[in-house]
Amino acid sequence: MSSNFVQEAIDETHEDDEVESNDNDEEVSDGKTSLFQKLRRYDSLDLESAKLANHHGRGSQAVEWSVILQLAFQSIGVVYGDIGTSPLYVYASTFANGINHNDDILGVLSLIFYTITLIPLIKYVFIVLRANDNGEGGTFALYSLICRYARVGLIPSQHAEDHGVSNFQLELPSKRLKRASKLKSKLENSQFAKTFLLIITMLGTSMVIGDGVLTPCISVLSAVSGIKEATTAMTEDRIVWISIVILVCLFTVQRFGTDKVGYSFAPIICVWFTFIGGIGVYNFFKFDPTVIKAINPKYIVDYFQRNKKDAWVSLGGVVLATTGTEALFADVGHFTVRSIQISMCTVTYPALILAYTGQASFLRKHEKLVSDAFFKSIPGPLYWPMFVVAVAAAIIASQAMISGTFSIIQQSLSLGCFPRVKIVHTSPKYEGQVYIPEVNYLLMLACVGVTIGFRTTEKIGNAYGIAVVFVMTLTSSLLVLIMIMIWKTNILFIIAYVLIIGSVELAYLSSVLYKFDQGGYLPLAFAAVLMTVMYVWNNVYRKKYNFELNHKISLERLKEITVNTNLCRVPGLAMFYSELVHGIPPIFEHYLENVPALHSVLVFVSIKSLPISKVAAEERFLFRRVEPKELNVFRCVVRYGYTDMRNEQESFEWTLVERLKEFIKENLWLSHALVCNGKTAKMGEGSDNELQDQINGRHVEEDWQETVEREISIVDKAWQAGVVHLIGESEVIASKGAGIGKRILIDYAYNFLKKNLRQSEKLFDIPHKRMLKVGVTYEL
Structure with missing residues (x-):
C-alpha cells in the first residue's frame, strides 16, 4: 500500500496538475527535484486523504430490487399516513361556510388535483428527492449540499484535507458553469x-419539528372525535383524555424503530388506500x-x-x-428515493385522486352534506369497517412527521446546530432509521x-396549514440555489x-397567513423557541471553537513543555479528546500544569462532523505525527457524516490503534523514500535507475521493516499497559465587561443547555473506569 502510494506520487510528477501546499515551495523545473518536492509536500493528512477521492457515499450504491420493494411497502405505513388521511377533512375545511354554487365543487376538485400533482408528485417525488x-x-x-459546493457554512467543519471526501468534479466551462460560479462566489463573499x-x-x-407536534394532535383528535358521531356518551373531556392516552402509547412505541413500526402500520394504510380508492370509484x-371535466383548469x-x-381564503x-x-422528503433517509417514488406513484397518488x-x-x-362528506359518502355496509380503519389510519398519520423529526434533528445535531442528544440507530438492516x-x-x-x-x-388545523406551506416555500428557495449552483440546470427550467410551483406556493402561503390569529401563531411560536435553542448553541459553539483555534499550542511551545525535566513518562496509551481539529488544544497545557506526566503514547483525538451524510469506515481516521518524533505524540481527526453511527459494535479505541499502526507504517515508508529522493536529487541526470534502486532496494526495505517493528512495538506495549481516555471539558463564561446580551447568551442560555444534555463520554460510550476529565474555563 505504501509503496503504491509513493509510486503514484512519482507518476504524478509527469502530469500538469499541481498539489496544494502550505510550505510555499519554489517551483523547479528539474524532474527529480520536483519529485522530492512532491513527496515532501505530503503530510499524514494528505496521505490519508489520497484514498478518499473516489468515494461517493451511499447515494451511489446499488440497492437490490427486493430491498427497494420492502422499503416501498414500509414507506406506505411511515410516510403517507398524514397525506393519506387528508380526505377526511379537506372538503369540509375548504367549504367551511357551505357550497354556494354547484360548479364550485368542480373548481375545488380541479384545485386539489393540480395541487397534489404539482407539489407532492412533480415537485417532491421527481425533483426534490433528487436533491438528497x-x-x-x-x-x-x-x-x-450547498455548504459542500460553496464555502458558505458558518460552522468550522470544512478544511483542505476533507476535499477528498466532500468536493465534486468540476465541469468544462459553459454558460451554466459561469452562472453557477458567479452565484457561488457571491454567496462565499457575503x-x-x-x-x-x-x-x-x-x-x-423548526417548522418541520413543529409539524411533528401538530400532526399527532390533529390526527388523534380527529380520530377520537369521530367516535362522538357513533355514540352520544362521548363528551369533549373524554375525547381529550382518550386522545392523550393514545398519544402517549404512540410515542412509547417509537423506541422499537421505524423498521418494526413500518411493518406494523403498512398493512393498515394499504387497506385504507384500497378503501378510499374503491369507494371513490363507486361514488x-x-x-x-361528469366531474372528470374538472381536469380542465378553466373551472x-x-x-x-x-x-x-x-375563494382565496x-x-x-x-x-x-x-x-x-x-x-x-425528510423520511427518505429511512428508505430510498426509488422506494418512495414507487409507493407514491403506484399506491398513494392514484388512491388520493x-x-x-x-x-x-x-x-x-x-x-348540504359537505361538513361530513367523507363518512356520508361511504356505502352503508362499509360504514363501520371504514370507520375502524379511518381511526387507525388517522392515528398512524402522526408517525410520518415523528420519523421525519428524528431525521432532521440528527442532521442539525451533527452540523453543530442542535444540543447534544443520543442518536439510536434502530435497524442494522437499513441505514438512516433512527430514534x-x-x-x-x-x-x-x-x-x-x-x-389539552x-x-x-x-x-x-389553521396552525397546521401555516407550518406545511412555510416549509414547502423554504424548500423551494434552497432548491433553486441547488439547481443553479450544483445541478447547473437550464435557466428556462x-x-x-x-413561475409555476413557486407562485402556487406563495398563493397558498398568503391564504394560510390570513388565519394567523385563529391558531396560526402556534407553529411560529414553536419555531421561535426551537430557533432560539439552535441559535444559542450554534453561536456559542462557534465562539468557543474559534477561541481554542486562536489559543492553540504551537509546536515550539509543545517542545518546550515536553523537554521539561519535571515531566515524567508513564506506560500506557492516552487518548486526549477535544473539539479542536487543527492544532493542540490549550487545555492540554492546563492538564500538564496539574498532572506533570505524559503517557508513553499520546493521541489527540478530535471528533469532526462533515456536511455530508456518510464517511466510509476506511476513510474515517486522519493522523499526523507531532514532532519531535521521539515523543510518540500523534494527532487524529475522526470524521463522521451526519448519519453515521458513532457507537459502532467494534471498539472505537481498538479501531483507532489499528489505524494508527497503519499510519506509522505508511509514514515511515514515506520518510525513507524522501531521504532517498533527497540524495538522488543532487546527482544530476542519468540517475533515474539509481533512484528506483534506492526506493525498491533490499537495504531500504530492511531498514524500513526494522524501524516499523520498533515503532509498532512501542504502540503495542502502550496498548497492553492500558488505555486512558482524557476528556477535555471546557466551560465557557462571558468575559469581564461583556454586555448583558452576551452574558445571558453564554452564562445562562448555553450553559443551561449544556448542563442538561448529554456529555461527550455518553455519546461515545467511553468506559468510566478509564476516563479522566480535564476541566478549564474560557472567557469569551
Whole structure:
C-alpha cells in the first residue's frame, strides 16, 4: 500500500496538475527535484486523504430490487399516513361556510388535483428527492449540499484535507458553469448571505419539528372525535383524555424503530388506500361521472371569479390535501428515493385522486352534506369497517412527521446546530432509521400540552396549514440555489419552476397567513423557541471553537513543555479528546500544569462532523505525527457524516490503534523514500535507475521493516499497559465587561443547555473506569 502510494506520487510528477501546499515551495523545473518536492509536500493528512477521492457515499450504491420493494411497502405505513388521511377533512375545511354554487365543487376538485400533482408528485417525488444528500433528505440535507459546493457554512467543519471526501468534479466551462460560479462566489463573499442561509435552514427545520407536534394532535383528535358521531356518551373531556392516552402509547412505541413500526402500520394504510380508492370509484360512477371535466383548469378560474376573496381564503383548506408532504422528503433517509417514488406513484397518488374525485361526485348530488362528506359518502355496509380503519389510519398519520423529526434533528445535531442528544440507530438492516429518546419525550409532552390547550381540531388545523406551506416555500428557495449552483440546470427550467410551483406556493402561503390569529401563531411560536435553542448553541459553539483555534499550542511551545525535566513518562496509551481539529488544544497545557506526566503514547483525538451524510469506515481516521518524533505524540481527526453511527459494535479505541499502526507504517515508508529522493536529487541526470534502486532496494526495505517493528512495538506495549481516555471539558463564561446580551447568551442560555444534555463520554460510550476529565474555563 505504501509503496503504491509513493509510486503514484512519482507518476504524478509527469502530469500538469499541481498539489496544494502550505510550505510555499519554489517551483523547479528539474524532474527529480520536483519529485522530492512532491513527496515532501505530503503530510499524514494528505496521505490519508489520497484514498478518499473516489468515494461517493451511499447515494451511489446499488440497492437490490427486493430491498427497494420492502422499503416501498414500509414507506406506505411511515410516510403517507398524514397525506393519506387528508380526505377526511379537506372538503369540509375548504367549504367551511357551505357550497354556494354547484360548479364550485368542480373548481375545488380541479384545485386539489393540480395541487397534489404539482407539489407532492412533480415537485417532491421527481425533483426534490433528487436533491438528497447521499440518501438523506430534509431542510438540513439541502443546506449541507450547498455548504459542500460553496464555502458558505458558518460552522468550522470544512478544511483542505476533507476535499477528498466532500468536493465534486468540476465541469468544462459553459454558460451554466459561469452562472453557477458567479452565484457561488457571491454567496462565499457575503457574510449576510451565509447568515441568512443558516437562519432560513433553521426556520425550515423548526417548522418541520413543529409539524411533528401538530400532526399527532390533529390526527388523534380527529380520530377520537369521530367516535362522538357513533355514540352520544362521548363528551369533549373524554375525547381529550382518550386522545392523550393514545398519544402517549404512540410515542412509547417509537423506541422499537421505524423498521418494526413500518411493518406494523403498512398493512393498515394499504387497506385504507384500497378503501378510499374503491369507494371513490363507486361514488364516481354512481353519482356524477361528469366531474372528470374538472381536469380542465378553466373551472379554477370560474371558481375565483364567482367567489373572489372567499375563494382565496378557501385555499387554506385546499392546501391541507398536501399535509405531510415534507415528511416524504425528510423520511427518505429511512428508505430510498426509488422506494418512495414507487409507493407514491403506484399506491398513494392514484388512491388520493380517486378519493377526492368520488367525494366530489357525491357532493354534486348532496351539497348540504359537505361538513361530513367523507363518512356520508361511504356505502352503508362499509360504514363501520371504514370507520375502524379511518381511526387507525388517522392515528398512524402522526408517525410520518415523528420519523421525519428524528431525521432532521440528527442532521442539525451533527452540523453543530442542535444540543447534544443520543442518536439510536434502530435497524442494522437499513441505514438512516433512527430514534432520539430525549426528542421523543419532549415531542410527547408538547403534543399532550397542545391537545389539552386547544381541545378541538379547528385551531390546530389553521396552525397546521401555516407550518406545511412555510416549509414547502423554504424548500423551494434552497432548491433553486441547488439547481443553479450544483445541478447547473437550464435557466428556462429554473424560470418555469419558479413561475409555476413557486407562485402556487406563495398563493397558498398568503391564504394560510390570513388565519394567523385563529391558531396560526402556534407553529411560529414553536419555531421561535426551537430557533432560539439552535441559535444559542450554534453561536456559542462557534465562539468557543474559534477561541481554542486562536489559543492553540504551537509546536515550539509543545517542545518546550515536553523537554521539561519535571515531566515524567508513564506506560500506557492516552487518548486526549477535544473539539479542536487543527492544532493542540490549550487545555492540554492546563492538564500538564496539574498532572506533570505524559503517557508513553499520546493521541489527540478530535471528533469532526462533515456536511455530508456518510464517511466510509476506511476513510474515517486522519493522523499526523507531532514532532519531535521521539515523543510518540500523534494527532487524529475522526470524521463522521451526519448519519453515521458513532457507537459502532467494534471498539472505537481498538479501531483507532489499528489505524494508527497503519499510519506509522505508511509514514515511515514515506520518510525513507524522501531521504532517498533527497540524495538522488543532487546527482544530476542519468540517475533515474539509481533512484528506483534506492526506493525498491533490499537495504531500504530492511531498514524500513526494522524501524516499523520498533515503532509498532512501542504502540503495542502502550496498548497492553492500558488505555486512558482524557476528556477535555471546557466551560465557557462571558468575559469581564461583556454586555448583558452576551452574558445571558453564554452564562445562562448555553450553559443551561449544556448542563442538561448529554456529555461527550455518553455519546461515545467511553468506559468510566478509564476516563479522566480535564476541566478549564474560557472567557469569551
